[in-house]
Amino acid sequence: MSNNHEIVVPTETHGHVHRDDVGARMGMWLFLFTELLLFGGMFLIYGVYRFQYSEEFHFAAMELNTGIGTLNTIVLLTSSLTVALSISALQKKNKFLSVVFLSLTIVFALAFMVNKFFEWSAKFSHGIYPGSEDLINKSNGEVVFFGLYYVMTGIHGLHIVIGVILLSFILVFLIRDKITPDNFVKLENAGLYWHLVDLIWIFLFPLFYLIQ
Amino acid sequence: MQDGHSNEEHSHVTSYGTLVIIWLALLGLTSITVTVAGISLGMYTLFVAMFIAAVKSALVINIFMHIKFEDPIFKVFLLVSALTLLVIFVLTFVDFSFR
Amino acid sequence: MGSGATQYVETVDSVMLYIVGISVVLLIGITAVMIYFVVKYNRKKGHKPENIHGNWLLETIWIAIPTVLVMTMFYYSYIGYKDLRNFPEDGLEVNVTARMWGWTFEYENGKQTDSLYVPVNQPVMLFLESVDVNHSFYVPAFRIKEDVIAGRVNKLHFTSDMVGDYDIACAEYCGLKHSMMYSKVKVMEVADFDKWYAETDATTDETNIETNPVDSTAAEIKPTGEM
Amino acid sequence: MANGTIAEHAKSFYEEGTSKKTGLLGWFFSTDHKRIGIMYLAALSTFFIIGVILALFMRLELIAPGETLMDAQTYNTIFTLHGVIMIFLFIVPGIPAIFGNFFLPLMLGAKDVSFPRLNLLSFWIYIVGAILVVISLFVPGGPIDTGWTFYIPYSVRTGTNVSLAIFAAFVLGFSSILTGLNFITTVHRLKAPGMGFFKMPLFVWSTYATAWIQVLATPVIGITILLVIMERAFGIGIFDPSLGGDPILYQHLFWIYSHPAVYIMILPAMGIVSEIIPTFARRTIFGYNAIALSSLAIAFVGYLVWAHHMFTSGMSDTARIVFSFLTFIVALPSGVKVFNWVATMYKGSIDPQPPFLWVMAFIVLFSIGGLTGLVLGSLATDIHLHDTYFVVAHFHYVMFGGTGTIFFAGLYYWFPKMFGKLYHTKLANIGVALFFVAFNLLYFPKFIMGYQGMPRRYYDYLPEFADLQLVSTIGSWLMAIALIIVFGNLIRSLRTGRKATSNPWGGVTLEWHTTSPPPLENFETDIVVTHDPYDFSQLEDMKNE
Numbered sequence A: 001m002s003n004n005h006e007i008v009v010p011t012e013t014h015g016h017v018h019r020d021d022v023g024a025r026m027g028m029w030l031f032l033f034t035e036l037l038l039f040g041g042m043f044l045i046y047g048v049y050r051f052q053y054s055e056e057f058h059f060a061a062m063e064l065n066t067g068i069g070t071l072n073t074i075v076l077l078t079s080s081l082t083v084a085l086s087i088s089a090l091q092k093k094n095k096f097l098s099v100v101f102l103s104l105t106i107v108f109a110l111a112f113m114v115n116k117f118f119e120w121s122a123k124f125s126h127g128i129y130p131g132s133e134d135l136i137n138k139s140n141g142e143v144v145f146f147g148l149y150y151v152m153t154g155i156h157g158l159h160i161v162i163g164v165i166l167l168s169f170i171l172v173f174l175i176r177d178k179i180t181p182d183n184f185v186k187l188e189n190a191g192l193y194w195h196l197v198d199l200i201w202i203f204l205f206p207l208f209y210l211i212q
Numbered sequence B: 001m002q003d004g005h006s007n008e009e010h011s012h013v014t015s016y017g018t019l020v021i022i023w024l025a026l027l028g029l030t031s032i033t034v035t036v037a038g039i040s041l042g043m044y045t046l047f048v049a050m051f052i053a054a055v056k057s058a059l060v061i062n063i064f065m066h067i068k069f070e071d072p073i074f075k076v077f078l079l080v081s082a083l084t085l086l087v088i089f090v091l092t093f094v095d096f097s098f099r
Numbered sequence C: 001m002g003s004g005a006t007q008y009v010e011t012v013d014s015v016m017l018y019i020v021g022i023s024v025v026l027l028i029g030i031t032a033v034m035i036y037f038v039v040k041y042n043r044k045k046g047h048k049p050e051n052i053h054g055n056w057l058l059e060t061i062w063i064a065i066p067t068v069l070v071m072t073m074f075y076y077s078y079i080g081y082k083d084l085r086n087f088p089e090d091g092l093e094v095n096v097t098a099r100m101w102g103w104t105f106e107y108e109n110g111k112q113t114d115s116l117y118v119p120v121n122q123p124v125m126l127f128l129e130s131v132d133v134n135h136s137f138y139v140p141a142f143r144i145k146e147d148v149i150a151g152r153v154n155k156l157h158f159t160s161d162m163v164g165d166y167d168i169a170c171a172e173y174c175g176l177k178h179s180m181m182y183s184k185v186k187v188m189e190v191a192d193f194d195k196w197y198a199e200t201d202a203t204t205d206e207t208n209i210e211t212n213p214v215d216s217t218a219a220e221i222k223p224t225g226e227m
Numbered sequence D: 001m002a003n004g005t006i007a008e009h010a011k012s013f014y015e016e017g018t019s020k021k022t023g024l025l026g027w028f029f030s031t032d033h034k035r036i037g038i039m040y041l042a043a044l045s046t047f048f049i050i051g052v053i054l055a056l057f058m059r060l061e062l063i064a065p066g067e068t069l070m071d072a073q074t075y076n077t078i079f080t081l082h083g084v085i086m087i088f089l090f091i092v093p094g095i096p097a098i099f100g101n102f103f104l105p106l107m108l109g110a111k112d113v114s115f116p117r118l119n120l121l122s123f124w125i126y127i128v129g130a131i132l133v134v135i136s137l138f139v140p141g142g143p144i145d146t147g148w149t150f151y152i153p154y155s156v157r158t159g160t161n162v163s164l165a166i167f168a169a170f171v172l173g174f175s176s177i178l179t180g181l182n183f184i185t186t187v188h189r190l191k192a193p194g195m196g197f198f199k200m201p202l203f204v205w206s207t208y209a210t211a212w213i214q215v216l217a218t219p220v221i222g223i224t225i226l227l228v229i230m231e232r233a234f235g236i237g238i239f240d241p242s243l244g245g246d247p248i249l250y251q252h253l254f255w256i257y258s259h260p261a262v263y264i265m266i267l268p269a270m271g272i273v274s275e276i277i278p279t280f281a282r283r284t285i286f287g288y289n290a291i292a293l294s295s296l297a298i299a300f301v302g303y304l305v306w307a308h309h310m311f312t313s314g315m316s317d318t319a320r321i322v323f324s325f326l327t328f329i330v331a332l333p334s335g336v337k338v339f340n341w342v343a344t345m346y347k348g349s350i351d352p353q354p355p356f357l358w359v360m361a362f363i364v365l366f367s368i369g370g371l372t373g374l375v376l377g378s379l380a381t382d383i384h385l386h387d388t389y390f391v392v393a394h395f396h397y398v399m400f401g402g403t404g405t406i407f408f409a410g411l412y413y414w415f416p417k418m419f420g421k422l423y424h425t426k427l428a429n430i431g432v433a434l435f436f437v438a439f440n441l442l443y444f445p446k447f448i449m450g451y452q453g454m455p456r457r458y459y460d461y462l463p464e465f466a467d468l469q470l471v472s473t474i475g476s477w478l479m480a481i482a483l484i485i486v487f488g489n490l491i492r493s494l495r496t497g498r499k500a501t502s503n504p505w506g507g508v509t510l511e512w513h514t515t516s517p518p519p520l521e522n523f524e525t526d527i528v529v530t531h532d533p534y535d536f537s538q539l540e541d542m543k544n545e
């Protein structure tokens, strides 16, 4: 037997299965790994095409706005900080601060989306969107670059939207004391998800905005 | 919940200070990576950018995501996942870099 | 299906024989031992079971021996395969174009046909291109196959040893008439081939070329990547 | 671990549910892993039957060259649906969803999985996926006709309902992922006191290894499918060569999932084999550690070989050689298992009941399938055999002869535990025997045809293959009879079978320590594990309980 860190879970005689926070976080991490592999697949595609079309990728990336990208990076990193602060606050039994930090996280997330919206609409108004005339007439490498750009930032954006919804629910739970200083694994898991969204962006940002 | 090692066992609280310091570090790294991208380093640009991104994610995973204070098995899991991803990348490039 | 239509056929068949031979021996061995145990240690005979937990020596043996076996298999198959990828410098070059659902063969002198005409005993080099979806150029009698992928040029070669007609099949699913994309390799005496090749009439053997009903307006395919 | 007397007043999980709802609703909203397992069994069997009936039509069409029953388009959609249903709706969820759900917690001595509600959610996600597949048959455009591999560019060009059908595969993948992460957490968190990793039954080991593949491989097909859908919807040009994409990259991504997926299919089956053999040989398993660890090894090396499906695609030569080499390596851990199983029969006390006979059939059929996998892994021969009937034969031998056979073995092994009833043994024996004969009649000719150059996914074929195709079709009729016997026996026993005792076979893993069928909370008393999983010295004590 090799169970050195085995944790014997006490079984209760009746009713539901025993609460297991470590297990809950383990489940969340496993889910995050699936996300990692999902984006990993896209990064793989990106890698292959960047290898095949490196010139065109550099050229196409000129169209992207580094300023907006940097701003969004800062926004997202800060939201990651606030959600972590929110957990610490709750652990210190400061519900008020926890609520404030969590709300701030949601605000930052929305700010990110607003930014993204302006960025995308600018591209669209320049006629660069999947299937557009302008794009089809560009070189293959550029078509692929923008295809990937829209797909990867789009799916990342989708995760942000899901994150906002998730965090909002958590916020309600927190306010209604469904999440408390001794039962806050839901908040932790939402936080983990949110950090993952941030992690993905940490890689998306240099790969799309910083290759001119 | 009777045994010593139950739910609230990870009572580790990361202090506000630590979190803010990590955040500052992340912002600092971001400005470095943006600046470096401005200078033309040729081949090394990608390398530097990815290195910085890796450092940033290590900070997020360890401190923000608390993995440093979790059961060691979590780290094993993370390693396995990262290794899988690495394998997929390497083997795919066995095709594309020899075309 | 003639055997020995090319040198390569023997190579493939001997690799096949080698692997299948070992497999049959293993299979019969495993099955026989299993049946023997089931009969010998049948509960009806009142045999008392012995709890043998394992044996690391045995484990090592049945990892080591199969490892050696599969390595030899890999070696032979690799050697055989190398022949296939040893492209001739001076072969007859033919551009093969696949479309839904037919083949066009274009020779260096601009001649275009629906069947592949080649001289016997002379290396032939094929450049495979597709105008629509994936196909696969397959000559069972020669044991050769290579996919025909839109947007790139795949290569294949063969040298046939025997005059005759051999089937070409499409081995990658390509829609409605995938199973009807048959054509022929017509291997001719060198003299006959030269005569045929010199004929001015470019398209002697037009059979019906299908047009593409699924998507006749498919965008021109731009080639990607180099070879 | 008393049952005997308590058993009489304990309610089984059929009589007591997790919610107040009764009747069907009590099932649909049940978070009880056993009820969920049974619901999966019902759903998966339904799709299996649909899949084989499609196959029957396929075989009828192929009975003679030329058109016999249907036109080419119909044939193309039928083999695609047959593949999609068999892979995504039957064999990939397959054993983990049914037996994993039912028996994993039991074998661990747990009351349920870690996330019971998530478990129910996975089931419903599965049903949604299945419904999407069905809808895709009827909406305008027609059923999907791309083959189960959805290769680009054909899947972007065809006018059929590709998007909906593959979105269904995406949804099904989601279900698979959730099941996987649930099982991993369960194994780590809910083992009964006294049970360490190396005291887990081997079915748990193999399900655990499978769960990791589900978690780490499925997302890759998920994203690939999403990209194909976007490609069709918006023309984004990631794989489409007319927009600069690379169709071979699509194939890489597809197989990065789909090769590991074949081990999702076979590993749980191997776990069941490792349960059945010790029980009927009534002795400890030979090489516990080797079998347990080879499951993890298979899960890992399964990631290294995907491109052996692409040897003729125009990959670089280096890649072809590397992947061929790695493919040969991947066969080794499977060999370790086979040898240890046979060794477990040595000096046992073997009672060849129906589950054991299924296992014997498995060992032969799976070995044939696996060994022909080596022929395909070898470069020189695969160039010739790729996309021919040889491949079709190979994968039916491993999937149907391997996993399918063990699906039946599992049913026949655990049927008394799941339903509390016994079935007709003689009829069961006849079923196995007929299955074995029919199977070889049905699929062995395909090896020969493949070697002779009969390509797969062919609606029509050259006259020279007519005889073997005919034999194969006749085999499919015999197979139909065998399957009717196999299923019929069980269905009949549900109503008329004799009542089963808690331990009809003399098994010693934890599921045999409770009543048949088990109560809602699985065990009457708290479980403390004191024995190794296959320590048959407990059997005497169990009888005295």
Ligand code: HEA
Residues within 6 Å of the ligand: C026, C030, C066, C069, C070, D149, D262, D263, D265, D266, D308, D309, D327, D328, D330, D331, D332, D334, D335, D336, D338, D366, D367, D368, D369, D370, D371, D372, D373, D374, D376, D377, D378, D382, D385, D386, D387, D391, D394, D395, D398, D399, D402, D403
């Ligand atoms: C349950 C599913 C399953 C399993 C377990 C396997 C197992 C294996 N498969 Fe198979 N395979 C499929 C399902 C599966 N496959 C499917 C569905 C396809 C076709 C997909 C499509 O195109 O539609 C396919 C296709 C396929 C191909 C591609 C063929 C082609 O399209 O050209 C190849 C090539 O290498 C291959 C190889 C192998 C190998 C080496 C194993 C090995 O894991 C086998 C290991 C087992 C043994 C070797 C037997 C037991 C061992 C012994 C008896 C001991 C002695 C052993 C040694 C000497 C090593 N398979």
Ligand code: HEA
Residues within 6 Å of the ligand: D049, D052, D053, D055, D056, D058, D059, D062, D079, D080, D082, D083, D084, D086, D087, D090, D091, D146, D147, D148, D149, D392, D396, D399, D400, D404, D442, D455, D456, D457, D458, D459, D476, D477, D479, D480, D483, D484, D487, D488
């Ligand atoms: C688990 C997986 C699985 C299983 C079990 C089967 C089972 C069968 N398959 Fe399957 N097959 C696949 C997976 C599977 N297949 C896949 C993945 C493909 C590739 C698809 C593609 O190319 O994209 C394929 C392709 C495929 C082809 C190749 C098509 C082609 O390339 O043109 C053929 C051809 O004969 C075939 C035949 C059969 C037959 C005859 C059965 C038989 O075993 C079925 C036996 C049963 C019957 C014939 C009768 C039905 C039974 C009843 C009516 C009784 C029910 C009654 C009661 C319960 C009371 N299959």
Ligand code: CUA
Residues within 6 Å of the ligand: C098, C099, C100, C101, C134, C135, C136, C170, C171, C172, C173, C174, C175, C177, C178, C179, C181
């Ligand atoms: Cu062309 Cu199949």
Ligand SMILES: [Cu+2]
Residues within 6 Å of the ligand: D258, D259, D262, D305, D306, D308, D309
């Ligand atoms: Cu494979």
